[in-house]
Amino acid sequence: MDxxxxxxxxxxxxxxxxxIILIVISIYSLFVNKLNxxxxxxxxxxxxxxxxxxxDSLEEIRELLQSMNLNDFQVNYFxxxxxxxxxxxxxxxxxxxxxxxxxxxQYFDFEVRRQEFVGPQVGSELRDQGGxxxxxxxxxxxxxxMFRFQYKFALGALLAxxxxxxxxxxxxSFFSLDFDLSVLAAILAVIGYSLNDTIVVSDRVRENFRKxxxxxxxxxxxRSLSQMIGRTLITSLxxxxxxxxxxxxxxxxxxxxxxxxxxxxxxxxxxxxxIVCNTLLSLKVTxxxxxxxxxxxxxxxxx
Amino acid sequence: xxxxQLWKIFLVFSVLSLxxxxxxxxxxxxxxxxxxxxxxxxxxxxxxVVENIRSNAEKKNINFLSVENDENSILFRTNNYSDQISLxxxxxxxxxxxxxxxxxxxxxxxxxLKSLNAFPMKLGLDLRGGVHFLLEADTxxxxxxxxxxxxxxxxxxxxxxxxKPAALEIEDTSxxxxxxxxxxxxxxxxxxxxxxxxxxxxxxxxxxxxRLTNEELEQMIDYAVLQNLNTLRNRVNELGISEPVVQRQGxxxxxxxxxxxxxxxxxKKIIGKTANLEFRLEAENRTSLASRVERFPFNGxxxxxxxxxxxxxxxxxxxxxxxxxNGFPQVNISLDSEGxxxxxxxxxxxxxxxxxxxxxxxxxxxxLIDGIPxxxxxxxxxxxxxxxxxxxxxxxxxxxxxxxxxEASELALLLRAGALAAPMDFxxxxxxxxxxxxxxxxxxxxxxxxxxxxxxxxxxxxxxxFGLIANLAVVLNIVLIVSVMSxxxxxxxxPGIAGIVLTIGMAVDANVLIFSRxxxxxxxxxxxxxxxxxxxxxALITIVDANLTTLIVAVILYAVGTGPIQGFAITLSxxxxxxxxxxxxxxxxxxxxxxxxxxxxxxxxx
Numbered sequence: 001m002d003x004x005x006x007x008x009x010x011x012x013x014x015x016x017x018x019x020i021i022l023i024v025i026s027i028y029s030l031f032v033n034k035l036n037x038x039x040x041x042x043x044x045x046x047x048x049x050x051x052x053x054x055x056d057s058l059e060e061i062r063e064l065l066q067s068m069n070l071n072d073f074q075v076n077y078f079x080x081x082x083x084x085x086x087x088x089x090x091x092x093x094x095x096x097x098x099x100x101x102x103x104x105x106q107y108f109d110f111e112v113r114r115q116e117f118v119g120p121q122v123g124s125e126l127r128d129q130g131g132x133x134x135x136x137x138x139x140x141x142x143x144x145x146m147f148r149f150q151y152k153f154a155l156g157a158l159l160a161x162x163x164x165x166x167x168x169x170x171x172x173s174f175f176s177l178d179f180d181l182s183v184l185a186a187i188l189a190v191i192g193y194s195l196n197d198t199i200v201v202s203d204r205v206r207e208n209f210r211k212x213x214x215x216x217x218x219x220x221x222x223r224s225l226s227q228m229i230g231r232t233l234i235t236s237l238x239x240x241x242x243x244x245x246x247x248x249x250x251x252x253x254x255x256x257x258x259x260x261x262x263x264x265x266x267x268x269x270x271x272x273x274x275i276v277c278n279t280l281l282s283l284k285v286t287x288x289x290x291x292x293x294x295x296x297x298x299x300x301x302x303x
Numbered sequence: 304x305x306x307x308q309l310w311k312i313f314l315v316f317s318v319l320s321l322x323x324x325x326x327x328x329x330x331x332x333x334x335x336x337x338x339x340x341x342x343x344x345x346x347x348x349x350x351x352v353v354e355n356i357r358s359n360a361e362k363k364n365i366n367f368l369s370v371e372n373d374e375n376s377i378l379f380r381t382n383n384y385s386d387q388i389s390l391x392x393x394x395x396x397x398x399x400x401x402x403x404x405x406x407x408x409x410x411x412x413x414x415x416l417k418s419l420n421a422f423p424m425k426l427g428l429d430l431r432g433g434v435h436f437l438l439e440a441d442t443x444x445x446x447x448x449x450x451x452x453x454x455x456x457x458x459x460x461x462x463x464x465x466x467k468p469a470a471l472e473i474e475d476t477s478x479x480x481x482x483x484x485x486x487x488x489x490x491x492x493x494x495x496x497x498x499x500x501x502x503x504x505x506x507x508x509x510x511x512x513x514r515l516t517n518e519e520l521e522q523m524i525d526y527a528v529l530q531n532l533n534t535l536r537n538r539v540n541e542l543g544i545s546e547p548v549v550q551r552q553g554x555x556x557x558x559x560x561x562x563x564x565x566x567x568x569x570x571k572k573i574i575g576k577t578a579n580l581e582f583r584l585e586a587e588n589r590t591s592l593a594s595r596v597e598r599f600p601f602n603g604x605x606x607x608x609x610x611x612x613x614x615x616x617x618x619x620x621x622x623x624x625x626x627x628x629n630g631f632p633q634v635n636i637s638l639d640s641e642g643x644x645x646x647x648x649x650x651x652x653x654x655x656x657x658x659x660x661x662x663x664x665x666x667x668x669x670x671l672i673d674g675i676p677x678x679x680x681x682x683x684x685x686x687x688x689x690x691x692x693x694x695x696x697x698x699x700x701x702x703x704x705x706x707x708x709x710e711a712s713e714l715a716l717l718l719r720a721g722a723l724a725a726p727m728d729f730x731x732x733x734x735x736x737x738x739x740x741x742x743x744x745x746x747x748x749x750x751x752x753x754x755x756x757x758x759x760x761x762x763x764x765x766x767x768x769f770g771l772i773a774n775l776a777v778v779l780n781i782v783l784i785v786s787v788m789s790x791x792x793x794x795x796x797x798p799g800i801a802g803i804v805l806t807i808g809m810a811v812d813a814n815v816l817i818f819s820r821x822x823x824x825x826x827x828x829x830x831x832x833x834x835x836x837x838x839x840x841x842a843l844i845t846i847v848d849a850n851l852t853t854l855i856v857a858v859i860l861y862a863v864g865t866g867p868i869q870g871f872a873i874t875l876s877x878x879x880x881x882x883x884x885x886x887x888x889x890x891x892x893x894x895x896x897x898x899x900x901x902x903x904x905x906x907x908x909x
């Protein structure tokens with residue numbers, strides 16, 4: 001296929017508007033719907049059971065739990081009509097899981113698949129740690145890119161990463177998906193992935209700027225993107241292929257992890273093209289910004 | 304002609320052969336097994352005991368593959384998980400409670416691999432089932448105890464210099480002292496230097512607040528948690544489970560993983576016991592002040608005991624169950640030298656007085672305080688024995704008057720395994736059923752194979768011969784990840800498998816970068832050989848840059864994360880490193896083998 005010269009930057013205004021709309025929706029949703037924090041972060045108890053046969057309604061289990069003086073709980077199917085998860089968030093007086101299981105056993109035949117209890121203290125600590133990890137990751141990246149490239153690229157990469165993180169968070173908030181530790185890990189992986197993309201694109205932009213000093217910035221960026229679009233799409237495609245395999249075959253436990261990564265990879269691919277290059281153009285990046293410093297050893301010429 | 308140095312070929316082949324050998328143990332799936340060990344009462348598996356248990360299992364008609372045993376345990380290998388469970392249930396019903404029965408996964412590593420020190424990866428709890436706990440030390444009580452002992456120290460110091468304070472008391476986490484005169488205050492500030500670990504904060508000319516220094520506090524907690532770690536290890540070992548993990552997590556927490564255990568309650572009973580013993584003298588009415596005695600019920604009457612301890616359970620060095628002349632259970636106790644000396648000093652002058660053994664257990668209950676549920680910790684103390692001291696005791700003596708052999712063996716276990724330096728609360732616990740573990744392995748491998756298949760097909764379709772080479776690299780990359788995990792004896796978890804799957808997707812990126820560059824250079828009318836060299840050389844910088852950043856993220860993930868996140872971070876970082884090796888060095892070598900030695904290449908299959 002011939003992708004040698006596509007004017008990616010022709011639609012930069014439209015994509016800016018699109019990005020802003022998506023980010024506004026994400027932030028709005030984060031404020032209104034909030035994040036549906038999982039047990040890892042809120043603390044509480046979780047019991048997953050597999051019944052010996054399918055049941056059509058969870059009402060009976062709900063009523064049974066209510067009769068045990070539990071009010072704030074969630075009962076859901078977990079992957080099939082046999083698998084049920086019961087969640088009691090922290091805050092309520094600690095529940096006696098074994099008593100609960102005994103009571104349920106009087107009415108249903110099941111096997112306990114998983115049982116978790118997380119103290120409220122641990123939960124809030126994990127939340128803080130997670131946020132800290134996110135910030136640390138972003139900060140280290142910034143420094144690395146400033147060192148390897150230049151501050152305009154670092155700013156572009158930072159905006160792209162913030163964009164991606166917000167979109168994934170917004171997606172989870174908008175569709176009220178469970179936000180647990182594995183999703184946090186996925187978001188950090190998305191940061192890594194999106195950055196990977198950003199650096200590959202930036203690398204080529206730098207190379208083209210250095211090759212043709214006089215050319216117009218927009219043309220140089222368009223050329224770089226056209227040269228890299230094949231690689232960008234193929235890598236995103238192969239990554240998405242395995243993620244879809246994870247989503248389909250990985251089971252309920254890692255389905256949210258896969259979803260977060262899928263959304264993140266798509267957003268990351270888009271942002272490494274539009275957010276990064278848009279920022280570069282807005283900051284009026286020129287070839288002078290990328291002059292080779294004497295100390296830098298870079299194989300830039302023909303062999 | 305392409306160039307590829309000989310030493311690089313040598314390097315690639317040695318790494319790959321090491322990788323294959325050390326990943327091999329993982330293709331022999333372990334057998335679900337049931338492991339039987341003696342509990343704390345001890346015993347050894349001689350031929351007779353083994354034969355008994357074996358015939359007991361055969362009677363029940365449950366299939367098992369083989370029986371292995373050594374002095375300390377017997378292992379029944381079974382065909383599948385349902386046989387394993389029914390065998391375990393059968394043993395639980397038929398064997399007496401001298402035995403500990405646990406589920407296990409018995410590795411099938413062939414001898415020649417074992418001799419090379421090659422072992423399979425460890426599987427995390429989410430893949431093999433089991434119980435995990437996270438315990439946190441209650442440092443408030445530790446501080447309280449420290450303040451109490453410090454205040455008596457301080458009293459002694461003040462007595463030494465004949466200083467009488469107007470008031471001396473504990474307030475929250477500090478000690479308050481009021482002095483009568485300025486002169487006293489000066490004397491006090493000088494004497495204060497002899498009290499370690501406190502800082503002095505003057506409130507006004509005569510009142511001072513004594514606060515524990517941060518270093519002292521940290522050191523205290525650190526010491527207590529380390530000691531608890533030791534105690535918990537002992538206790539977990541008493542459970543007789545294979546491959547338990549007991550490790551410190553952060554400043555105040557200890558995490559425990561017990562693979563193969565399903566019964567949280569039983570494990571919790573032993574691990575969570577914050578019981579201790581106190582040995583005290585009975586207070587004689589005429590000599591004792593009311594403030595120095597404590598009342599306890601015992602056998603329907605009230606007993607006055609001295610508040611002061613002779614010794615506590617910490618000083619017990621060994622304890623075992625025995626029976627007295629009348630067949631009643633007793634616990635034989637050995638004390639360490641310090642405990643023995645204290646015991647001797649106290650009992651020598653009190654022959655004829657009674658000595659009580661108090662069982663102290665920390666419990667918690669939830670109470671509504673102003674409508675908000677709050678967990679309240681309290682100590683439950685009861686007298687388990689009260690006997691007249693016949694003669695001065697030393698470091699060897701016995702406790703009698705226990706209700707049952709079970710109580711005796713539990714007490715002996717707790718004394719032997721040691722007391723906790725600071726009480727610990729369960730802040731997290733979880734159980735994963737063995738069937739969920741097996742399912743998770745199945746799901747993980749399924750998604751791995753499916754994802755791999757899709758990527759392999761796509762690469763061949765898009766890059767032809769080069770795609771095939773990249774595919775070989777991806778497969779070898781998985782082999783290398785597995786072998787590195789095995790060598791490091793890292794634990795594979797479900798998020799870990801997700802990390803490997805993700806690495807597959809990203810590992811081809813390096814090759815995509817190289818190949819698209821080669822295509823580009825071909826389009827620029829470069830000769831095939833030159834295009835190959837240029838493709839590899841130019842893409843290298845980009846690949847290193849891109850992978851390094853992802854590696855940084857993985858390291859941060861590992862540093863701030865716990866359990867599942869770390870599992871993911873480990874495989875991701877290993878995957879990034881190995882993929883750089885396979886995607887750059889290995890593929891270049893393959894390209895060299897195919898195209899390198901020809902003088903003229905007409906066309907590249909790319």
